[in-house]
Ligand SMILES: [Zn+2]
């Protein structure tokens with residue numbers, strides 16, 4: 001489903017996260033998260049060419065499809081430096097794959113991300129490090145289109161990421177929410193559930209006011 005110009009939402013069914021196919025400058029196609037391994041056929045329905053996979057964080061419901069998707073399209077895998085080791089090693093505890101009753105096959109992260117990096121330098125997708133749900137969680141910010149891919153940091157139903165899993169930290173999550181509240185955001189595309197299609201900045205402020 002086309003959710004904004006050049007952005008396709010592959011809705012998260014069951015245990016799968018939402019995935020987003022983003023057409024970027026220079027014809028580079030970026031997939032934000034891959035869902036679980038069970039999500040692969042749905043990804044293949046929507047994706048014909050792929051250059052880059054970005055994981056918003058290490059959890060299995062966002063990374064379980066990495067291996068299949070990477071092999072199918074020959075895409076590079078990118079994740080924040082603090083979650084990348086768990087993705088590369090398939091750490092059952094930090095990725096929560098054990099909690100899902102699955103084994104995550106480790107997939108090497110090709111490019112390790114830091115706060116304020118731009119994906120591949122040219123795509124216009126900026127990395128915003130937002131720890132709290134996991135230590136290396138990120139949002140991706142398209143400044144031009146005022147779109148924020150919020151991963152499991154913030155949802156459209158007023159909810160925020162849980163902080164009771166390994167690496168979770170409520171104070172860090174609050175700081176991350178304050179950080180994204182400073183961005184000029186119109187559309188918010190979360191890792192689960194509905195999207196916020198307008199007034200994103202006001203929405204983030206409302207959520208902060210309600211919990212902070
Ligand atoms: Zn999730």
Ligand SMILES: [Zn+2]
Nearest residue numbers: 057059133152
């Ligand atoms: Zn998560």
